[in-house]
């Protein structure tokens with residue numbers, strides 16, 4: 001495997017830095033110098049500036065003031081650091097919101113927002129786009145040639161949608177472009193149902209919370225439009241920067257966030273970056289898996305290219321949790337090593353320094369209100385910085401996987417649509433299924449990629465296709481072609497039930513021609529909900545028998561009619577008793593597997609373990625690991641870096657198969673090694 005080009009060719013180092021708001025400290029500029037002293041102490045080399053700084057840079061319409069950032073660009077550079085500069089569009093100043101009401105979003109409840117909070121602009125508003133263009137151009141003109149500048153960070157965590165008339169009009173135009181004529185749309189959305197037929201595109205409204213919620217084709221297209229419009233807004237941001245700067249651009253994403261299709265957004269970015277806030281208090285192993293799957297997703301967005309962790313928490317994260325548990329020293333370091341092991345070329349934080357007021361003042365920061373370096377969180381950041389300085393060789397290295405998960409938020413959108421399947425609402429089942437099968441590989445230390453439907457399938461020996469509920473004819477052909485040419489495909493329940501506009505396939509499912517490939521037909525979709533409609537636990541009344549063990553059902557269970565496929569597992573009870581639940585079907589030179597039920601328990605582990613053995617997948621090195629240790633490898637241009645991570649709170653051992661060099665201590669290592677709680681090794685070939 002070749003190394004990828006470093007994201008920043010003139011600065012091919014692991015980045016260590018984070019969100020820095022010197023604009024919050026204009027009244028105490030001595031803090032800026034203190035920040036420089038502390039940046040060096042922490043082995044920092046990067047600061048992300050400008051996020052939410054619009055009112056500092058343009059305090060009044062057309063009046064620009066760059067003094068803070070002029071000073072800090074120079075200071076950071078003089079102190080050996082570099083800057084990723086953010087465009088300020090994530091929050092707008094009061095004057096802008098007051099003078100131009102259209103820049104404020106109309107919410108899904110059709111309320112026009114007052115000036116408040118952030119991340120709530122209208123992405124369509126020509127005025128907002130124009131104001132963003134002006135300020136972005138000014139920033140690019142001013143800093144595009146500055147030696148401190150590494151790249152651009154667009155806005156902040158683009159998310160959400162606006163339901164204003166301008167957005168509605170744009171949606172109508174988008175639909176017109178997509179469908180051409182209204183009858184085609186009516187057919188695609190099945191609008192004769194409940195008398196929803198449209199006579200013209202002008203009649204269509206976005207599916208707000210208080211509006212239309214019963215046409216899944218509409219809901220799906222709206223979500224697609226929101227991604228498209230966000231991307232369109234983002235492209236205008238990029239265009240403005242490009243006038244004066246060729247530096248690489250990114251925006252900070254949120255992994256499995258379901259509101260946007262990052263595979264589409266990612267195409268416009270020079271590199272992918274993500275915000276990761278693992279909650280180690282949920283349990284080390286469980287947290288490590290959630291983190292790992294997120295990181296593999298990030299690496300997949302740009303076909304394996306390393307990414308940047310734009311934000312992570314030094315100490316506590318105050319978002320989305322009932323209580324904030326501090327991280328132990330070991331957890332903080334393990335977190336950093338883990339992010340690198342899955343493909344990050346940075347550890348960056350939100351935030352560098354805690355502000356004194358407003359709503360994120362207690363959020364973890366490298367520099368606490370206390371302000372000095374003899375603080376536990378700061379000292380952990382020092383250790384991370386020291387570690388990263390030794391890992392420059394890893395920059396640009398990839399991860400080799402023979403297995404990939406094919407994932408799309410479109411499935412999540414379609415599956416969570418109203419009345420998708422009577423009595424079964426999949427708010428999380430798609431992710432839960434993906435995670436359950438991912439974990440099965442993970443626990444055996446088999447690396448997996450997470451790729452999109454548009455990616456090249458042919459480089460993988462095996463594809464896992466979690467519940468591909470909507471699937472186009474074209475995608476059906478792509479999958480058949482993959483298997484016919486020797487690929488192994490494992491698909492789970494409810495595959496190809498409907499096409500891309502959520503019109504169910506006629507003549508038997510899996511549709512899109514896949515029934516033939518799987519050698520079966522799904523006759524009915526039954527479900528064994530874990531709880532009833534009132535949330536009361538339901539008794540388990542059916543299970544799947546596989547390899548001499550029984551696995552209780554807690555979700556969808558399809559009744560399957562085989563058409564040549566061989567059953568590998570059977571249902572034990574009810575109308576499905578004795579019928580097949582998992583099928584294997586050779587097709588062309590490959591094999592297609594179909595798992596007809598949802599199970600987030602032990603079945604995925606048992607089944608995947610057999611697949612691993614049958615098809616000979618192996619961990620990235622013959623290092624013998626105790627259970628609970630994660631083994632990963634990054635490689636490129638003949639260099640190999642091995643990450644051996646103890647993701648448990650117990651002491652574990654590993655046995656090295658040969659002599660390695662320890663990247664962090666420089667010493668040679670061989671034989672048995674002990675890893676304490678959350679301990680890890682980063683090794684390279686001697």
Ligand code: GLA
Nearest residue numbers: 156157275311317318319350
């Ligand atoms: C997000 C945002 C940051 C900050 C953090 C807090 O990731 O991008 O601005 O609010 O959350 O965890």
Ligand code: ZN
Nearest residue numbers: 122162164167
């Ligand atoms: Zn709008």
